[in-house]
Amino acid sequence: MSQVDSTREHLIETYRKKAKHYDITSRLYPAPGYPQRAQRHLAAQALGLRAGDSVIDMACGTGLNFRLIEDVIGPDGRIVGVDLTDAMLARAQDRIKTNGWRNISLVQADAVNFEFPAEVDAILSTYALSQVPECAEVIAHGAAALSQGGRWVVLDLKVPGNTPGWLAQLGTATVRPFAAIDEWVMRRPWEAIRAAMKDELADVSWTELCFGTAFLAAGSGGPGPRSSA
Ligand SMILES: C[S@@+](CC[C@H](N)C(=O)[O-])C[C@H]1O[C@@H](n2cnc3c(N)ncnc32)[C@H](O)[C@@H]1O
Secondary structure, eight states, rough: OOOHHHHHHHHHHHHHHTTTTHHHGGGGSTTTTTHHHHHHHHHHHHHHOTTTTTEEEEOOTTTTTHHHHHHHOOTTTTTEEEEOHHHHHHHHHHHHHTTTSSEEEHHHHHHHOOOOOOOOOEEESEEOOOEEHHHHHHHHHHHHHHHEEEEEEEEOOOOOOOOHHHHHHHHHHHHOOOSSSSHHHOOHHHHHHHHHHHHHHHEEEEEEETTTTTEEEEEEESSSBBBOO
């Protein structure tokens, strides 16, 4: 098994264990009192959605973003939720059934292998893309599928800019659900995400949240001036 495969296996096993209580425990993520809900609202707003839009929720987990999206796109819109972990998708399916949503479909896939449908209006990924080693590829694949003016929005955690390495490892060890903390800190995936968005999208914005412990990155599809963000 390659390194990537064993990392994926470990990640799936971790989220299988977390899935049942994820909606409760995620409220403590990455720490009790962390403004995760407020950050999700900011991310949903950054999508600039309209009624009838089609949206991909990449690494959707149990579907905690679905309500925020549904409230704007309405029954004529469409959501495709993509995730690697079957148990997380099973919880998402429960949420869809409970709410009677008929316009959401779920796909079990690795983000890097997912074939984005053409001309999608918006793509969202929250607290997930930095766990995907090929995050830059995922940004590029999504950008190629966006309609002109369609929006790609990423919300995720990061290590604040001037944090000493040992403190970053200590802090992230408490919040990351898998063993490869050192790898995550060293790899600095938020930088790859930012660079890929600048390369692939127009009008890119980059906002650090909560003392630099999270970021909201957004950009638009189609031709246009590349951003200096
Ligand atoms: C912390 S959860 C976030 C879930 C959801 N986006 C949210 O905001 O609650 C991370 C999710 O990313 C998924 N994931 C991790 N790596 C993935 C990959 N390579 N492809 C697709 N999903 C992935 C996991 O299965 C898990 O459901």
